[in-house]
Amino acid sequence: GILVTHLSVHLENGQRIYFNEDNIQDKLLNPPNTTLTAFFKLCENDPFARTLLYHEVPHYYTWNASSKEFKRRLLGEPVQDHPGIKSTAAIGRVYTVHPHNMEYFCLHILLH
Secondary structure: OEEEEEOOOOOOOOOOOOOOOOOOOHHHHOOOOOOOHHHHHHHHHOOOHHHHHHHHHHHHEEEEEOOOOOEEOOOEEOOOOOOOOEEOOOEEOOOOOOOOOOHHHHHHHHOO
């Protein structure tokens, strides 16, 4: 089957954080990446990623859940005129946002 990567949508510092009494301070000061924050970081450092819409990233990058970052695919079809980039049939599914939640909805639209 085709791999589907679920892509989160949240406002700045609005991601869900899981913590316990031992790591609450660290989690609040250094929240873990989400697919959205990792996408923004990827775009800062990778010129090819800047050409992509959010939902297109899983075609060319894999989501590493343990390191919480996108990595270039090592397997797949080479992308013409982009050495080192490989593509697969993987798709990204951005979580649905209801229009009543206007800020989230506008962010969702901007990411597409």
